[in-house]
Amino acid sequence: MLTNRRLIAAHFWLAFIVFGVALVLGAWQMFVRSPLNAWHFNPEFYYRSVTAHGSAMGYVFPTLIAMGFGYAITEASLEKALIGRRWAWAGFFLVAVGAVVAMIPVSLGLASVLYTFYPPMVGNPFYYIGVVMVVVGSWIWVTLMVTNFTIWKRENPGKPVPLAMYANVAGSLLWGWTAVGAALEILFQILPVALGLKSKIDAGLARVFFSWTLHAIVYFWLIPTYIAYYTIFPRAIGGRLFSDAMARISFILFVVVAMPIGVHHLFADPQVGAGFKFMHSVFTGLVALPTLLTVFTICASAEIASRLRGGRGAFGWIGALPWSNPIMLATALSLVMLGFGGAGGLINMSYQLDAAVHNTQWITGHFHLIFGGAIVIMYFAIAYDLWPHLTGRALDSFGLMRTQLWLWFIGMIVTTFPWHYVGILGMPRRMAFYDYANPAISPQAFSVAMSAIGGFILLLSGLLFLLVLIRGQFGVRGEAGAYRFAVPLHMPARIPVALNSFGLWLALMVGLTVVNYGFPIAQLMALKETSVPAVYVGAGR
Amino acid sequence: MSDQPLFSPRNPWFGISVGVTAAIAVLSAIAGLIWLPLAQPNLKLAGVWDAICSAAGVPRAAVQEAGVKPDFKTSNVVMTSEMLTKVDQVSIGRGATLAQRCAICHGPQGVSDAHSPNLAGQFAAVTYKELNDFKTGARVSVVMGPFAAAMSDQDMKDVAAYYAYLPRVPSDNLDTGRAAPAVVVTGAPMRNIPPCGSCHGDIDNKAGSPWLGGQSAVYIKAQLEAFASGARRNDISQQMRNIARRMTPEEIDQVAHYYEAQP
Ligand code: HEM
Ligand SMILES: [Cu+2]
Numbered sequence: 053m054l055t056n057r058r059l060i061a062a063h064f065w066l067a068f069i070v071f072g073v074a075l076v077l078g079a080w081q082m083f084v085r086s087p088l089n090a091w092h093f094n095p096e097f098y099y100r101s102v103t104a105h106g107s108a109m110g111y112v113f114p115t116l117i118a119m120g121f122g123y124a125i126t127e128a129s130l131e132k133a134l135i136g137r138r139w140a141w142a143g144f145f146l147v148a149v150g151a152v153v154a155m156i157p158v159s160l161g162l163a164s165v166l167y168t169f170y171p172p173m174v175g176n177p178f179y180y181i182g183v184v185m186v187v188v189g190s191w192i193w194v195t196l197m198v199t200n201f202t203i204w205k206r207e208n209p210g211k212p213v214p215l216a217m218y219a220n221v222a223g224s225l226l227w228g229w230t231a232v233g234a235a236l237e238i239l240f241q242i243l244p245v246a247l248g249l250k251s252k253i254d255a256g257l258a259r260v261f262f263s264w265t266l267h268a269i270v271y272f273w274l275i276p277t278y279i280a281y282y283t284i285f286p287r288a289i290g291g292r293l294f295s296d297a298m299a300r301i302s303f304i305l306f307v308v309v310a311m312p313i314g315v316h317h318l319f320a321d322p323q324v325g326a327g328f329k330f331m332h333s334v335f336t337g338l339v340a341l342p343t344l345l346t347v348f349t350i351c352a353s354a355e356i357a358s359r360l361r362g363g364r365g366a367f368g369w370i371g372a373l374p375w376s377n378p379i380m381l382a383t384a385l386s387l388v389m390l391g392f393g394g395a396g397g398l399i400n401m402s403y404q405l406d407a408a409v410h411n412t413q414w415i416t417g418h419f420h421l422i423f424g425g426a427i428v429i430m431y432f433a434i435a436y437d438l439w440p441h442l443t444g445r446a447l448d449s450f451g452l453m454r455t456q457l458w459l460w461f462i463g464m465i466v467t468t469f470p471w472h473y474v475g476i477l478g479m480p481r482r483m484a485f486y487d488y489a490n491p492a493i494s495p496q497a498f499s500v501a502m503s504a505i506g507g508f509i510l511l512l513s514g515l516l517f518l519l520v521l522i523r524g525q526f527g528v529r530g531e532a533g534a535y536r537f538a539v540p541l542h543m544p545a546r547i548p549v550a551l552n553s554f555g556l557w558l559a560l561m562v563g564l565t566v567v568n569y570g571f572p573i574a575q576l577m578a579l580k581e582t583s584v585p586a587v588y589v590g591a592g593r
Numbered sequence: 594m595s596d597q598p599l600f601s602p603r604n605p606w607f608g609i610s611v612g613v614t615a616a617i618a619v620l621s622a623i624a625g626l627i628w629l630p631l632a633q634p635n636l637k638l639a640g641v642w643d644a645i646c647s648a649a650g651v652p653r654a655a656v657q658e659a660g661v662k663p664d665f666k667t668s669n670v671v672m673t674s675e676m677l678t679k680v681d682q683v684s685i686g687r688g689a690t691l692a693q694r695c696a697i698c699h700g701p702q703g704v705s706d707a708h709s710p711n712l713a714g715q716f717a718a719v720t721y722k723e724l725n726d727f728k729t730g731a732r733v734s735v736v737m738g739p740f741a742a743a744m745s746d747q748d749m750k751d752v753a754a755y756y757a758y759l760p761r762v763p764s765d766n767l768d769t770g771r772a773a774p775a776v777v778v779t780g781a782p783m784r785n786i787p788p789c790g791s792c793h794g795d796i797d798n799k800a801g802s803p804w805l806g807g808q809s810a811v812y813i814k815a816q817l818e819a820f821a822s823g824a825r826r827n828d829i830s831q832q833m834r835n836i837a838r839r840m841t842p843e844e845i846d847q848v849a850h851y852y853e854a855q856p
Contacts, residue, residue, distance in 0.1 A: 329625075
């Protein structure tokens with residue numbers, strides 16, 4: 053039963069409104085820097101737009117999805133009302149107000165520092181304060197998830213926590229710890245400079261702190277998607293989850309190894325020693341493990357569903373899957389994009405190959421494919437699945453949903469494949485202007501134009517998605533019943549305590565952080581003369 | 594289940610997970626901090642401890658080589674973005690008195706009729722830096738050199754503050770409708786020329802870059818040519834020389850007239 057439907061719906065609606073606005077900016081960025089546009093605008097607008105798009109898509113949108121979905125999971129899986137409803141609303145308003153506070157200076161051109169902050173560039177303090185408010189709002193959610201988890205366990209001694217809730221708490225703990233890096237960077241490095249209390253900044257140390265956040269944040273984005281794979285997908289296609297324990301182990305692996313690997317974002321940075329870069333690479337390799345486990349478990353669960361429906365043969369069962377079901381379609385498309393994106397990721401994580409693609413459009417192509425593609429398409433699926441339970445009305449525009457999902461998939465492939473390719477040709481990212489008339493650059497023109505067209509397909513798909521949700525608000529009334537999660541094939545009555553708690557995993561996560569980050573951070577803090585004068589952006593004209 | 598101990602050697606999950614994690618951490622540390630650095634002969638490491646320090650990123654003193662000293666003076670001003678941005682009324686007042694002697698060329702209101710640069714409304718840090726460079730000889734001018742030689746550091750700050758305080762006056766050739774040349778808005782990426790506007794205003798303003806709007810076209814052109822030929826070399830780290838050398842004469846002409854027509 054979902055008790056606090058308005059709370060959950062508010063999170064999803066705000067998330068998708070932010071997404072819609074940022075999507076328009078994204079499509080505009082694609083267009084203006086492509087050869088389809090005759091050059092006639094102020095390049096500063098491009099950086100404003102990228103800052104707004106990146107901050108909205110990276111910080112606000114997925115955070116709201118994780119929060120809203122987390123509340124829904126708490127109520128539906130624990131079968132009781134959320135504890136701390138007022139706090140949840142407070143968190144929501146902090147995120148909402150923080151987003152506005154951050155976006156005002158960005159739209160005024162006072163904080164075009166891009167969502168990765170890029171010290172020694174420093175913008176208007178309100179941009180950073182807004183981001184901090186978003187993070188603090190999400191930390192309220194983290195606290196609530198842990199509280200609800202702990203209280204339920206106390207009330208139900210000996211019972212396994214439902215998988216959806218276990219995974220949800222794993223995501224919230226991971227986020228709680230990983231956001232500390234960026235928070236340290238903003239509070240101790242950037243804000244004092246932005247407020248005029250200091251004029252120098254240790255850009256190297258600041259970047260190390262940011263890397264602390266930067267890798268695991270992508271797993272925080274990913275976790276709602278994985279929860280949907282494990283707990284929505286098998287139920288939606290009428291099957292069962294292949295293995296509950298395997299699912300728990302995947303989420304545990306994310307908690308332990310997703311965070312102490314962020315230095316793979318600093319391969320080209322001089323302030324971290326090569327030995328630590330190597331150690332982070334090794335653990336980066338390990339983080340592929342939970343994804344492999346997941347792909348295996350999900351495919352096995354699909355096979356179970358198909359065989360239950362009468363599918364046969366070594367591959368024949370694939371045809372017997374309920375392909376007209378939007379959740380089936382979304383999951384399949386998501387896994388395809390995850391496969392391509394994962395292959396690209398293997399290239400990024402290898403020190404030598406990374407040197408060839410570092411800071412090129414390959415990188416933007418890569419994270420759009422994984423994040424915008426594989427992850428966000430499951431956010432759509434979650435919304436489609438949950439909507440009737442939030443509105444109390446039927447959501448039955450199935451044809452429209454399938455069209456929307458296909459368009460998102462096609463748009464994402466058309467956008468990101470050429471985007472990767474021009475990256476290999478050497479096109480740098482984060483530039484507003486490319487002179488396609490130049491013989492050295494003109495071979496990239498066609499691919500860039502193609503990916504701009506893909507951007508418009510994505511925009512169209514995004515609008516269709518909002519249309520489906522709006523229609524859902526006006527559909528015929530009908531009680532959707534209790535919201536349920538997939539049931540595992542075998543559910544043991546008792547599971548090992550390690551798979552039902554987080555103490556051990558948190559200890560390993562913090563321990564690995566100390567091992568992998570302790571020395572680089574301590575050394576940079578101890579070294580003198582590592583600060584450089586800040587470069588204020590949007591300063592006096 | 595809750596009666597099972599978690600952190601205990603009797604719990605196999607505890608032993609195995611901690612053991613495997615620690616083993617991976619130790620092995621990767623040995624490989625990354627000892628084995629791989631020692632396998633690279635070009636690192637010229639003295640031993641295991643040296644390898645660890647090098648791979649951990651401990652800075653080592655760079656080999657001291659005598660750098661090539663330029664045979665001319667370079668600017669010794671250190672620019673920061675907040676330098677001289679605080680308004681000081683007393684300083685402006687003193688500057689107004691000191692600026693009397695500049696008026697003959699730079700105009701009583703800081704606006705020149707003689708192709709000497711207009712100083713009214715110029716950023717204080719910019720005027721201050723130029724005066725300093727004249728004084729040290731980093732920027733050479735038979736006219737300005739003697740004036741600057743007689744000025745104290747405070748004098749230069751005051752004059753700079755005074756001119757920053759005066760309102761900018763547009764030139765007689767003001768034409769705000771004039772289209773900006775490409776090199777101003779986009780630069781020329783293939784020649785490594787960033788947009789002029791990314792430092793000199795319009796797009797952004799960077800520390801030490803003068804405001805160019807309303808400046809005499811003759812003066813702007815003369816300076817760009819001087820940067821290009823190397824006759825003027827007080828720009829820190831060759832910021833302007835590198836750009837001016839790669840500009841075509843037509844571009845120099847275009848930007849000079851464009852900026853003259855700006856407010
Ligand atoms: C219509 C669909 C989209 C288009 C056309 C688009 C386009 C772009 C473009 C052109 C950039 C700047 C890249 C650069 O300057 O190198 C960008 C950045 C970014 N995009 Fe998108 N985007 C789209 C959708 C999304 C989605 C769905 C997400 C995630 C949910 C997303 C997340 C981001 C992020 C985080 C950045 C930050 C880039 C940075 O600062 O490096 N985008 N996007
Ligand atoms: Cu990463």
